[in-house]
Amino acid sequence: xxxxxxxxxxxxxxxxxxxxxxxxxxxxxxxxxxxxxxxxxxxxxxxxxxxxxxxxxxxxxxxxxxxxxxxxxxxxxxxxxxxxxxxxxxxxxxxxxxxxxxxxxxxxxxxxxxxxxxxxxxxxxxxxxxxxxxxxxxxxxxxxxxxxxxxxxxxxxxxxxxxxxxxxxxxxxxxxxxxxxxxxxxxxxxxxxxxxxxxxxxxxxxxxxxxxxxxxxxxxxxxxxxxxxxxxxxxxxxxxxxxxxxxxxxxxxxxxxxxxxxxxxxxxxxxxxxxxxxxxxxxxxxxxxxxxxxxxxxxxxxxxxxxxxxxxxxxxxxxxxxxxxxxxxxxxxxxxxxxxxxxxxxxxxxxxxxxxxxxxxxxxxxxxxxxxxxxxxxxxxxxxxxxxxxxxxxxxxxxxxxxxxxxxxxxxxxxxxxxxxxxxxxxxxxxxxxxxxxxxxxxxxxxxxxxxxxxxxxxxxxxxxxxxxxxxxxxxxxxxxxxxx
Numbered sequence: 290x291x292x293x294x295x296x297x298x299x300x301x302x303x304x305x306x307x308x309x310x311x312x313x314x315x316x317x318x319x320x321x322x323x324x325x326x327x328x329x330x331x332x333x334x335x336x337x338x339x340x341x342x343x344x345x346x347x348x349x350x351x352x353x354x355x356x357x358x359x360x361x362x363x364x365x366x367x368x369x370x371x372x373x374x375x376x377x378x379x380x381x382x383x384x385x386x387x388x389x390x391x392x393x394x395x396x397x398x399x400x401x402x403x404x405x406x407x408x409x410x411x412x413x414x415x416x417x418x419x420x421x422x423x424x425x426x427x428x429x430x431x432x433x434x435x436x437x438x439x440x441x442x443x444x445x446x447x448x449x450x451x452x453x454x455x456x457x458x459x460x461x462x463x464x465x466x467x468x469x470x471x472x473x474x475x476x477x478x479x480x481x482x483x484x485x486x487x488x489x490x491x492x493x494x495x496x497x498x499x500x501x502x503x504x505x506x507x508x509x510x511x512x513x514x515x516x517x518x519x520x521x522x523x524x525x526x527x528x529x530x531x532x533x534x535x536x537x538x539x540x541x542x543x544x545x546x547x548x549x550x551x552x553x554x555x556x557x558x559x560x561x562x563x564x565x566x567x568x569x570x571x572x573x574x575x576x577x578x579x580x581x582x583x584x585x586x587x588x589x590x591x592x593x594x595x596x597x598x599x600x601x602x603x604x605x606x607x608x609x610x611x612x613x614x615x616x617x618x619x620x621x622x623x624x625x626x627x628x629x630x631x632x633x634x635x636x637x638x639x640x641x642x643x644x645x646x647x648x649x650x651x652x653x654x655x656x657x658x659x660x661x662x663x664x665x666x667x668x669x670x671x672x673x674x675x676x677x678x679x680x681x682x683x684x685x686x687x688x689x690x691x692x693x694x695x696x697x698x699x700x701x702x703x704x705x706x707x708x709x710x711x712x713x714x715x716x717x718x719x720x721x722x723x724x725x726x727x728x729x730x731x732x733x734x735x736x737x738x739x740x741x742x743x744x745x746x747x748x749x750x751x752x753x754x755x756x757x758x759x760x761x762x763x764x765x766x767x768x769x770x771x772x773x774x
Contacts, residue, residue: 293412293419296340296394296478298333299381302326302401303346303368308529314348315527316401317355320537321544322564322582325527326352327359328404331565334360335408336397336415340390342381343401344368364388373496374472375488382482392478395419398499400472402527404536405543410518411473417516418475424511425481425503427453428473430521438469439500441515450513453500468517471524474499475516480506540565553587556594570606588622602632605640618650621657639674656699668692669711673699678707679723685710698733 306315316326323331326343333341341360345352346368356363366384368377378398385392395418397411410428418426427450429441435456440463442452453470454463484502492498507513518524527533544565545558552571555561560577566584573587576594583601587593591604595612602615610620611627617634620626623641630644635652638644642655645662653667656674661667665678669686672678676697684695685708693711697703701715704723709715716733725739750760 293395293415295336295338295397295415295475296392297381297385298336298338298341298397298399299378300326300329300333300341300343300399300401301374301377302329302352303344303349303371303377304402305347305371306402306528309533310530314352316352317348318527318533320404320533321540321562322566323404324355324359325404326356326401328565329399329401329406330356330360330363332406332408332411333397333399336411338397339394340364340385340392342366342384344377344381346371346377373490373494374499375485375497375501378481378499379485379497382485392482394478396476396478396481398474398476400526403471403473403524404527405523405525405540406473407523410523413519414473414475414516417514421514422512423475423514424477424506426475426514426516427503428471428475428518428524429468429515430471430518430524431467432469432521433467435464435467435469440464440466441468441470442466443468443515448514450503450515451507453503468515470500471518472526473524476502477511480511561594573604597627670695670697670709672697673701673717675699676701677703679703679705679721681705682707682709 302316304315309315309318317324342364343356345365349367353365356365364384366381368380395415397415399406414426414428427441437456439453439455440459441450442454442463443449444451481502484505487505488497488501490497503513522539525536527536541562542558544563545555545561548569549555551569553569554574556575557577561575561579563581564583567581568586570587570589572590574592578596579594580598582599585599585601586603588604588606590607593599593604593610597610597613599615601617602620604610604620605622605624607622608620608624613627613630615632618632618636620638621640621642624638625643629647631649632644633651636650638655639657639659641658643660643662644650647664648661649666651668654671656672658675659672661678663680665680665682667684669692670684676699682703686692686695695709695711695713697715698717698719700717701719703721704725706724707721708726710726710728713727714730716731718734719731720736721727722738722740725737727737727739731737750763754760
Protein backbone atom coordinates (compact mmCIF):
# COMPACT_ATOMS: atom_id res chain seq x y z
CA UNK A 290 0.00 0.00 0.00
CA UNK A 291 1.32 3.45 -0.94
CA UNK A 292 2.26 5.71 1.93
CA UNK A 293 0.36 8.47 0.14
CA UNK A 294 -2.78 6.41 -0.40
CA UNK A 295 -5.70 8.87 -0.35
CA UNK A 296 -8.49 8.43 2.13
CA UNK A 297 -10.95 9.17 -0.67
CA UNK A 298 -11.31 10.32 -4.24
CA UNK A 299 -14.43 12.35 -5.01
CA UNK A 300 -15.50 12.51 -8.67
CA UNK A 301 -17.82 15.35 -9.69
CA UNK A 302 -20.30 13.96 -12.23
CA UNK A 303 -23.65 15.53 -11.40
CA UNK A 304 -23.95 18.11 -14.17
CA UNK A 305 -26.37 17.93 -17.08
CA UNK A 306 -23.98 19.00 -19.82
CA UNK A 307 -26.53 20.97 -21.83
CA UNK A 308 -23.94 22.02 -24.41
CA UNK A 309 -23.65 18.39 -25.54
CA UNK A 310 -27.24 18.75 -26.83
CA UNK A 311 -27.88 15.09 -26.14
CA UNK A 312 -30.33 12.78 -24.41
CA UNK A 313 -27.27 10.97 -23.07
CA UNK A 314 -25.80 12.42 -19.86
CA UNK A 315 -22.51 14.15 -20.61
CA UNK A 316 -20.37 11.89 -18.46
CA UNK A 317 -21.69 8.80 -20.29
CA UNK A 318 -20.53 9.92 -23.71
CA UNK A 319 -17.69 7.68 -24.82
CA UNK A 320 -14.30 7.91 -26.37
CA UNK A 321 -11.91 5.06 -27.13
CA UNK A 322 -14.23 2.45 -25.68
CA UNK A 323 -14.90 4.02 -22.30
CA UNK A 324 -17.26 6.67 -20.92
CA UNK A 325 -15.93 10.04 -19.78
CA UNK A 326 -16.59 9.18 -16.16
CA UNK A 327 -15.22 5.68 -16.76
CA UNK A 328 -11.86 7.16 -17.79
CA UNK A 329 -11.78 9.31 -14.65
CA UNK A 330 -12.74 6.39 -12.40
CA UNK A 331 -10.03 4.25 -14.00
CA UNK A 332 -7.37 6.93 -13.43
CA UNK A 333 -8.59 7.44 -9.86
CA UNK A 334 -8.30 3.72 -9.13
CA UNK A 335 -4.58 3.94 -9.83
CA UNK A 336 -4.29 5.94 -6.58
CA UNK A 337 -5.73 2.94 -4.70
CA UNK A 338 -7.98 5.17 -2.57
CA UNK A 339 -9.68 3.77 0.50
CA UNK A 340 -12.98 5.11 -0.84
CA UNK A 341 -14.09 6.29 -4.27
CA UNK A 342 -17.25 8.40 -4.39
CA UNK A 343 -18.91 9.69 -7.56
CA UNK A 344 -21.33 12.58 -7.18
CA UNK A 345 -24.39 12.01 -9.38
CA UNK A 346 -27.29 14.31 -10.10
CA UNK A 347 -28.65 14.70 -13.59
CA UNK A 348 -29.95 11.31 -14.86
CA UNK A 349 -28.57 9.79 -11.67
CA UNK A 350 -30.28 6.41 -12.15
CA UNK A 351 -28.64 5.98 -15.54
CA UNK A 352 -25.23 7.17 -14.36
CA UNK A 353 -25.37 5.06 -11.19
CA UNK A 354 -26.30 1.94 -13.18
CA UNK A 355 -23.34 2.53 -15.49
CA UNK A 356 -20.96 2.96 -12.54
CA UNK A 357 -22.21 -0.26 -10.94
CA UNK A 358 -21.47 -2.05 -14.20
CA UNK A 359 -17.95 -0.73 -14.75
CA UNK A 360 -16.79 -0.59 -11.11
CA UNK A 361 -19.05 -2.19 -8.48
CA UNK A 362 -16.83 -0.80 -5.70
CA UNK A 363 -17.72 2.81 -6.47
CA UNK A 364 -19.96 4.65 -4.01
CA UNK A 365 -22.41 7.25 -5.28
CA UNK A 366 -23.69 10.36 -3.56
CA UNK A 367 -26.66 12.32 -4.89
CA UNK A 368 -26.59 16.05 -5.46
CA UNK A 369 -30.30 16.61 -5.92
CA UNK A 370 -29.82 20.24 -6.95
CA UNK A 371 -26.67 21.42 -8.69
CA UNK A 372 -25.66 24.08 -6.16
CA UNK A 373 -21.98 24.28 -7.04
CA UNK A 374 -18.79 22.26 -6.79
CA UNK A 375 -18.38 22.90 -3.06
CA UNK A 376 -21.88 21.62 -2.42
CA UNK A 377 -21.17 18.54 -4.56
CA UNK A 378 -18.05 17.66 -2.56
CA UNK A 379 -19.96 18.21 0.67
CA UNK A 380 -22.57 15.67 -0.52
CA UNK A 381 -19.77 13.16 -1.10
CA UNK A 382 -18.26 13.64 2.35
CA UNK A 383 -21.69 13.40 3.97
CA UNK A 384 -22.33 10.11 2.14
CA UNK A 385 -19.19 8.68 3.74
CA UNK A 386 -19.94 10.20 7.14
CA UNK A 387 -23.51 8.84 7.12
CA UNK A 388 -22.00 5.40 6.46
CA UNK A 389 -19.89 5.71 9.59
CA UNK A 390 -16.65 6.47 7.74
CA UNK A 391 -14.39 9.07 9.34
CA UNK A 392 -11.88 10.32 6.81
CA UNK A 393 -8.30 10.83 7.89
CA UNK A 394 -5.73 11.79 5.28
CA UNK A 395 -5.98 13.14 1.76
CA UNK A 396 -9.14 13.71 -0.26
CA UNK A 397 -8.59 14.11 -4.01
CA UNK A 398 -11.32 15.86 -5.99
CA UNK A 399 -11.50 15.32 -9.76
CA UNK A 400 -13.94 16.28 -12.50
CA UNK A 401 -15.94 13.56 -14.24
CA UNK A 402 -15.50 15.10 -17.68
CA UNK A 403 -11.67 15.04 -17.93
CA UNK A 404 -10.98 11.73 -19.72
CA UNK A 405 -7.35 12.51 -20.56
CA UNK A 406 -6.30 12.77 -16.92
CA UNK A 407 -3.86 9.98 -16.04
CA UNK A 408 -3.22 8.05 -12.88
CA UNK A 409 0.42 9.15 -12.99
CA UNK A 410 -0.59 12.81 -12.83
CA UNK A 411 -2.95 12.16 -9.93
CA UNK A 412 -0.16 10.33 -8.11
CA UNK A 413 2.14 13.31 -8.66
CA UNK A 414 -0.55 15.57 -7.19
CA UNK A 415 -1.00 13.32 -4.17
CA UNK A 416 2.75 12.94 -3.61
CA UNK A 417 3.34 16.70 -3.88
CA UNK A 418 0.52 17.33 -1.43
CA UNK A 419 2.05 14.98 1.13
CA UNK A 420 5.67 16.06 0.60
CA UNK A 421 4.93 19.79 0.91
CA UNK A 422 2.59 19.41 3.88
CA UNK A 423 -0.13 21.44 2.16
CA UNK A 424 -3.65 21.94 3.38
CA UNK A 425 -4.71 21.93 -0.27
CA UNK A 426 -2.77 21.30 -3.45
CA UNK A 427 -4.09 22.46 -6.82
CA UNK A 428 -3.34 20.57 -10.01
CA UNK A 429 -2.31 23.25 -12.49
CA UNK A 430 -1.11 23.37 -16.05
CA UNK A 431 0.84 25.81 -18.17
CA UNK A 432 -1.08 26.38 -21.37
CA UNK A 433 -0.23 28.21 -24.62
CA UNK A 434 -3.35 30.36 -24.31
CA UNK A 435 -4.84 30.92 -20.86
CA UNK A 436 -7.79 33.03 -22.05
CA UNK A 437 -10.92 32.20 -20.11
CA UNK A 438 -9.21 30.14 -17.41
CA UNK A 439 -8.64 30.87 -13.75
CA UNK A 440 -5.02 32.06 -13.26
CA UNK A 441 -2.76 30.66 -10.56
CA UNK A 442 -1.14 33.48 -8.60
CA UNK A 443 1.89 32.40 -6.57
CA UNK A 444 4.05 33.91 -3.86
CA UNK A 445 7.28 34.88 -5.59
CA UNK A 446 9.42 33.83 -2.62
CA UNK A 447 7.84 30.53 -1.54
CA UNK A 448 5.98 29.38 -4.63
CA UNK A 449 2.83 28.91 -2.58
CA UNK A 450 -0.48 29.63 -4.28
CA UNK A 451 -1.91 32.92 -3.04
CA UNK A 452 -4.99 33.08 -5.23
CA UNK A 453 -6.93 31.67 -8.17
CA UNK A 454 -8.18 34.64 -10.17
CA UNK A 455 -10.87 34.16 -12.79
CA UNK A 456 -10.18 35.68 -16.20
CA UNK A 457 -12.91 38.30 -15.93
CA UNK A 458 -11.51 39.49 -12.59
CA UNK A 459 -7.83 39.40 -13.52
CA UNK A 460 -5.59 42.40 -14.02
CA UNK A 461 -3.57 42.76 -17.20
CA UNK A 462 -0.52 41.45 -15.32
CA UNK A 463 -2.45 38.43 -14.05
CA UNK A 464 -3.88 37.70 -17.48
CA UNK A 465 -0.33 37.27 -18.72
CA UNK A 466 0.03 34.25 -16.39
CA UNK A 467 -0.07 30.98 -18.32
CA UNK A 468 -0.49 28.68 -15.32
CA UNK A 469 -4.17 27.82 -14.88
CA UNK A 470 -6.46 25.98 -12.48
CA UNK A 471 -7.50 22.48 -13.61
CA UNK A 472 -10.35 22.03 -11.12
CA UNK A 473 -8.52 19.02 -9.60
CA UNK A 474 -7.40 19.27 -5.97
CA UNK A 475 -5.88 17.33 -3.08
CA UNK A 476 -7.15 18.37 0.38
CA UNK A 477 -6.48 17.52 3.97
CA UNK A 478 -9.72 15.69 4.80
CA UNK A 479 -10.43 17.36 8.14
CA UNK A 480 -9.56 20.85 6.96
CA UNK A 481 -11.72 20.35 3.86
CA UNK A 482 -14.71 19.25 5.94
CA UNK A 483 -14.38 22.27 8.24
CA UNK A 484 -13.88 24.75 5.39
CA UNK A 485 -16.86 23.49 3.38
CA UNK A 486 -19.06 24.49 6.28
CA UNK A 487 -17.83 28.08 5.90
CA UNK A 488 -18.34 28.45 2.15
CA UNK A 489 -20.83 31.20 1.34
CA UNK A 490 -23.28 31.55 -1.54
CA UNK A 491 -23.13 35.31 -1.93
CA UNK A 492 -21.99 35.19 -5.55
CA UNK A 493 -23.66 35.76 -8.90
CA UNK A 494 -24.68 32.11 -9.20
CA UNK A 495 -25.76 31.66 -5.59
CA UNK A 496 -23.66 28.49 -5.42
CA UNK A 497 -21.04 26.95 -3.13
CA UNK A 498 -17.71 27.16 -4.95
CA UNK A 499 -15.03 24.64 -4.06
CA UNK A 500 -12.35 27.19 -4.97
CA UNK A 501 -13.53 29.34 -2.05
CA UNK A 502 -12.09 26.67 0.25
CA UNK A 503 -8.59 27.70 -0.84
CA UNK A 504 -9.08 31.28 0.38
CA UNK A 505 -10.66 30.09 3.63
CA UNK A 506 -7.72 27.80 4.39
CA UNK A 507 -5.12 30.38 3.40
CA UNK A 508 -6.72 33.03 5.61
CA UNK A 509 -6.58 30.51 8.46
CA UNK A 510 -2.80 30.30 7.98
CA UNK A 511 -2.62 27.04 6.07
CA UNK A 512 -0.39 26.45 3.07
CA UNK A 513 -1.91 26.21 -0.42
CA UNK A 514 0.39 24.58 -2.95
CA UNK A 515 0.33 23.42 -6.55
CA UNK A 516 1.45 20.50 -8.70
CA UNK A 517 1.95 21.16 -12.41
CA UNK A 518 0.67 18.60 -14.92
CA UNK A 519 3.34 17.44 -17.34
CA UNK A 520 1.00 17.78 -20.33
CA UNK A 521 -1.56 20.59 -20.22
CA UNK A 522 -3.90 18.60 -22.47
CA UNK A 523 -4.59 16.15 -19.64
CA UNK A 524 -6.83 18.65 -17.87
CA UNK A 525 -9.07 19.36 -20.85
CA UNK A 526 -12.72 19.13 -19.91
CA UNK A 527 -15.47 18.08 -22.31
CA UNK A 528 -18.41 20.43 -22.77
CA UNK A 529 -19.52 19.84 -26.36
CA UNK A 530 -19.16 17.41 -29.27
CA UNK A 531 -16.26 19.33 -30.78
CA UNK A 532 -14.23 18.98 -27.58
CA UNK A 533 -15.24 15.31 -27.38
CA UNK A 534 -13.83 14.68 -30.85
CA UNK A 535 -10.65 16.57 -30.00
CA UNK A 536 -10.15 14.54 -26.83
CA UNK A 537 -10.84 11.31 -28.70
CA UNK A 538 -8.12 12.18 -31.21
CA UNK A 539 -5.63 13.03 -28.45
CA UNK A 540 -6.33 9.84 -26.52
CA UNK A 541 -6.15 7.74 -29.68
CA UNK A 542 -2.74 9.27 -30.48
CA UNK A 543 -1.60 8.45 -26.93
CA UNK A 544 -2.74 4.82 -27.27
CA UNK A 545 -1.14 4.33 -30.69
CA UNK A 546 2.10 5.94 -29.50
CA UNK A 547 2.26 3.43 -26.64
CA UNK A 548 1.55 0.57 -29.05
CA UNK A 549 4.25 1.64 -31.49
CA UNK A 550 6.78 2.13 -28.71
CA UNK A 551 6.06 -1.45 -27.61
CA UNK A 552 6.90 -2.85 -31.06
CA UNK A 553 3.69 -2.57 -33.08
CA UNK A 554 3.76 -1.16 -36.60
CA UNK A 555 0.92 1.27 -37.29
CA UNK A 556 1.22 2.28 -40.93
CA UNK A 557 -1.05 5.33 -40.70
CA UNK A 558 -1.93 6.50 -37.17
CA UNK A 559 -4.20 9.20 -38.61
CA UNK A 560 -6.67 6.59 -39.91
CA UNK A 561 -6.26 3.97 -37.19
CA UNK A 562 -8.53 3.98 -34.12
CA UNK A 563 -8.21 1.86 -31.01
CA UNK A 564 -9.96 1.44 -27.67
CA UNK A 565 -8.15 1.63 -24.35
CA UNK A 566 -8.84 -2.08 -23.80
CA UNK A 567 -7.09 -3.27 -26.98
CA UNK A 568 -3.85 -5.19 -26.48
CA UNK A 569 -0.94 -5.96 -28.80
CA UNK A 570 2.12 -8.14 -29.01
CA UNK A 571 5.35 -7.01 -30.70
CA UNK A 572 5.54 -7.12 -34.50
CA UNK A 573 1.80 -6.88 -35.03
CA UNK A 574 1.11 -4.82 -38.16
CA UNK A 575 -1.89 -2.51 -38.54
CA UNK A 576 -2.76 -1.10 -41.96
CA UNK A 577 -4.69 2.14 -42.63
CA UNK A 578 -8.42 2.47 -42.06
CA UNK A 579 -8.52 0.00 -39.18
CA UNK A 580 -10.65 0.17 -36.03
CA UNK A 581 -9.74 -2.07 -33.08
CA UNK A 582 -12.42 -2.07 -30.40
CA UNK A 583 -13.26 -3.64 -27.06
CA UNK A 584 -11.11 -6.53 -25.87
CA UNK A 585 -9.44 -7.10 -29.25
CA UNK A 586 -5.96 -8.61 -29.13
CA UNK A 587 -3.37 -8.81 -31.90
CA UNK A 588 -0.72 -11.47 -31.40
CA UNK A 589 2.88 -11.30 -32.57
CA UNK A 590 3.31 -11.12 -36.32
CA UNK A 591 -0.38 -10.74 -37.08
CA UNK A 592 -1.41 -8.37 -39.86
CA UNK A 593 -4.70 -6.48 -39.82
CA UNK A 594 -6.27 -4.18 -42.39
CA UNK A 595 -6.67 -2.14 -44.39
CA UNK A 596 -10.28 -1.08 -43.82
CA UNK A 597 -10.97 -3.55 -41.02
CA UNK A 598 -13.14 -3.32 -37.91
CA UNK A 599 -12.51 -5.81 -35.11
CA UNK A 600 -14.46 -5.82 -31.85
CA UNK A 601 -13.70 -8.19 -28.96
CA UNK A 602 -11.73 -10.33 -31.41
CA UNK A 603 -8.45 -12.15 -30.93
CA UNK A 604 -6.07 -12.50 -33.86
CA UNK A 605 -3.48 -15.26 -33.60
CA UNK A 606 0.22 -15.05 -34.35
CA UNK A 607 0.94 -14.68 -38.05
CA UNK A 608 -2.73 -14.41 -39.02
CA UNK A 609 -3.81 -12.08 -41.84
CA UNK A 610 -7.10 -10.14 -41.69
CA UNK A 611 -7.96 -7.98 -44.71
CA UNK A 612 -11.00 -5.70 -45.25
CA UNK A 613 -12.99 -7.53 -42.60
CA UNK A 614 -15.63 -6.88 -39.95
CA UNK A 615 -15.45 -9.20 -36.94
CA UNK A 616 -17.29 -9.21 -33.63
CA UNK A 617 -16.44 -11.58 -30.76
CA UNK A 618 -14.48 -13.92 -32.99
CA UNK A 619 -11.29 -15.91 -32.56
CA UNK A 620 -8.84 -16.10 -35.44
CA UNK A 621 -6.19 -18.75 -35.06
CA UNK A 622 -2.48 -18.68 -35.74
CA UNK A 623 -1.63 -18.32 -39.41
CA UNK A 624 -5.28 -18.04 -40.42
CA UNK A 625 -6.40 -15.93 -43.38
CA UNK A 626 -9.53 -13.78 -43.38
CA UNK A 627 -11.00 -11.66 -46.18
CA UNK A 628 -11.13 -9.58 -48.13
CA UNK A 629 -14.69 -8.52 -47.40
CA UNK A 630 -15.42 -11.15 -44.78
CA UNK A 631 -17.87 -10.86 -41.88
CA UNK A 632 -17.19 -12.86 -38.73
CA UNK A 633 -20.06 -12.73 -36.27
CA UNK A 634 -20.09 -13.76 -32.59
CA UNK A 635 -19.08 -17.31 -31.84
CA UNK A 636 -16.80 -17.75 -34.84
CA UNK A 637 -13.63 -19.67 -34.05
CA UNK A 638 -11.15 -20.10 -36.89
CA UNK A 639 -8.54 -22.75 -36.21
CA UNK A 640 -4.83 -22.44 -37.08
CA UNK A 641 -4.05 -21.99 -40.79
CA UNK A 642 -7.74 -21.91 -41.66
CA UNK A 643 -9.36 -19.52 -44.13
CA UNK A 644 -12.51 -17.43 -44.38
CA UNK A 645 -12.13 -15.87 -47.79
CA UNK A 646 -13.73 -13.20 -49.93
CA UNK A 647 -17.38 -12.43 -49.18
CA UNK A 648 -17.66 -15.14 -46.54
CA UNK A 649 -19.94 -14.69 -43.54
CA UNK A 650 -19.65 -16.87 -40.45
CA UNK A 651 -21.62 -17.05 -37.21
CA UNK A 652 -21.32 -19.47 -34.29
CA UNK A 653 -18.97 -21.57 -36.36
CA UNK A 654 -16.10 -23.80 -35.27
CA UNK A 655 -13.60 -24.13 -38.12
CA UNK A 656 -10.86 -26.74 -37.80
CA UNK A 657 -7.16 -26.41 -38.52
CA UNK A 658 -6.32 -25.95 -42.18
CA UNK A 659 -9.95 -25.83 -43.27
CA UNK A 660 -10.85 -23.36 -46.02
CA UNK A 661 -14.06 -21.56 -46.84
CA UNK A 662 -12.59 -19.59 -49.73
CA UNK A 663 -15.40 -17.42 -51.09
CA UNK A 664 -19.03 -16.39 -51.41
CA UNK A 665 -20.41 -18.57 -48.61
CA UNK A 666 -22.44 -18.41 -45.40
CA UNK A 667 -21.46 -20.72 -42.54
CA UNK A 668 -23.78 -20.47 -39.53
CA UNK A 669 -24.24 -22.75 -36.51
CA UNK A 670 -21.67 -25.22 -37.76
CA UNK A 671 -18.70 -27.35 -36.84
CA UNK A 672 -16.19 -28.18 -39.58
CA UNK A 673 -13.25 -30.51 -38.98
CA UNK A 674 -9.65 -30.25 -40.12
CA UNK A 675 -8.34 -29.70 -43.66
CA UNK A 676 -11.75 -29.59 -45.29
CA UNK A 677 -12.54 -27.41 -48.32
CA UNK A 678 -15.96 -25.82 -48.67
CA UNK A 679 -16.88 -25.00 -52.29
CA UNK A 680 -17.80 -21.51 -53.43
CA UNK A 681 -21.35 -20.20 -52.94
CA UNK A 682 -22.20 -22.68 -50.21
CA UNK A 683 -24.94 -21.95 -47.67
CA UNK A 684 -25.42 -23.59 -44.30
CA UNK A 685 -29.20 -23.47 -44.00
CA UNK A 686 -29.49 -23.21 -40.22
CA UNK A 687 -32.87 -21.53 -39.64
CA UNK A 688 -36.26 -23.12 -40.18
CA UNK A 689 -38.20 -19.97 -39.38
CA UNK A 690 -38.51 -20.83 -35.69
CA UNK A 691 -35.32 -22.52 -34.47
CA UNK A 692 -31.64 -22.61 -35.38
CA UNK A 693 -30.10 -26.00 -36.19
CA UNK A 694 -26.52 -27.26 -36.37
CA UNK A 695 -24.48 -28.64 -39.26
CA UNK A 696 -21.43 -30.85 -38.72
CA UNK A 697 -18.91 -31.50 -41.48
CA UNK A 698 -15.99 -33.80 -40.82
CA UNK A 699 -12.29 -33.58 -41.62
CA UNK A 700 -10.68 -33.87 -45.06
CA UNK A 701 -13.96 -33.29 -46.89
CA UNK A 702 -14.35 -31.69 -50.33
CA UNK A 703 -17.75 -30.12 -50.79
CA UNK A 704 -18.79 -28.86 -54.23
CA UNK A 705 -19.68 -25.34 -55.21
CA UNK A 706 -23.25 -24.12 -54.78
CA UNK A 707 -24.05 -26.61 -52.03
CA UNK A 708 -26.77 -26.09 -49.46
CA UNK A 709 -26.49 -27.98 -46.18
CA UNK A 710 -29.96 -28.06 -44.64
CA UNK A 711 -29.51 -28.42 -40.88
CA UNK A 712 -29.57 -30.50 -38.85
CA UNK A 713 -27.25 -32.61 -40.93
CA UNK A 714 -23.94 -34.43 -40.38
CA UNK A 715 -21.31 -35.00 -43.08
CA UNK A 716 -18.75 -37.66 -42.18
CA UNK A 717 -14.96 -37.52 -42.59
CA UNK A 718 -13.55 -37.75 -46.10
CA UNK A 719 -16.85 -37.00 -47.84
CA UNK A 720 -17.19 -35.45 -51.29
CA UNK A 721 -20.37 -33.66 -52.38
CA UNK A 722 -21.31 -32.76 -55.94
CA UNK A 723 -21.66 -29.19 -57.11
CA UNK A 724 -25.19 -27.83 -56.97
CA UNK A 725 -26.32 -30.33 -54.34
CA UNK A 726 -28.88 -29.68 -51.62
CA UNK A 727 -27.79 -31.93 -48.76
CA UNK A 728 -30.71 -32.79 -46.48
CA UNK A 729 -29.59 -36.18 -45.15
CA UNK A 730 -26.55 -37.33 -43.22
CA UNK A 731 -23.63 -38.55 -45.36
CA UNK A 732 -21.45 -41.42 -44.06
CA UNK A 733 -17.64 -41.14 -44.07
CA UNK A 734 -15.98 -41.56 -47.45
CA UNK A 735 -19.17 -41.27 -49.51
CA UNK A 736 -19.97 -39.09 -52.52
CA UNK A 737 -23.24 -37.23 -52.03
CA UNK A 738 -25.18 -36.10 -55.10
CA UNK A 739 -28.47 -34.31 -54.52
CA UNK A 740 -29.61 -32.65 -57.74
CA UNK A 741 -31.93 -33.35 -60.66
CA UNK A 742 -30.51 -34.88 -63.86
CA UNK A 743 -29.78 -32.41 -66.62
CA UNK A 744 -32.14 -32.43 -69.64
CA UNK A 745 -31.47 -30.43 -72.85
CA UNK A 746 -34.51 -29.41 -74.93
CA UNK A 747 -33.18 -28.82 -78.44
CA UNK A 748 -34.53 -25.85 -80.42
CA UNK A 749 -36.44 -24.36 -77.47
CA UNK A 750 -35.09 -20.80 -78.00
CA UNK A 751 -35.97 -20.72 -81.70
CA UNK A 752 -39.50 -21.89 -80.94
CA UNK A 753 -40.21 -19.86 -77.82
CA UNK A 754 -38.10 -16.74 -78.44
CA UNK A 755 -38.08 -16.24 -82.20
CA UNK A 756 -36.39 -13.04 -83.37
CA UNK A 757 -34.54 -12.53 -80.09
CA UNK A 758 -30.84 -11.87 -79.85
CA UNK A 759 -30.43 -15.29 -78.27
CA UNK A 760 -32.25 -16.96 -81.20
CA UNK A 761 -30.11 -15.08 -83.72
CA UNK A 762 -26.90 -16.06 -81.89
CA UNK A 763 -27.97 -19.72 -81.74
CA UNK A 764 -28.85 -19.71 -85.46
CA UNK A 765 -25.46 -18.25 -86.35
CA UNK A 766 -23.71 -20.87 -84.25
CA UNK A 767 -25.61 -23.64 -85.97
CA UNK A 768 -24.71 -22.26 -89.39
CA UNK A 769 -21.03 -22.30 -88.46
CA UNK A 770 -21.17 -25.92 -87.35
CA UNK A 771 -23.66 -27.06 -89.93
CA UNK A 772 -25.99 -28.34 -87.24
CA UNK A 773 -29.74 -28.15 -86.98
CA UNK A 774 -31.40 -24.98 -85.75
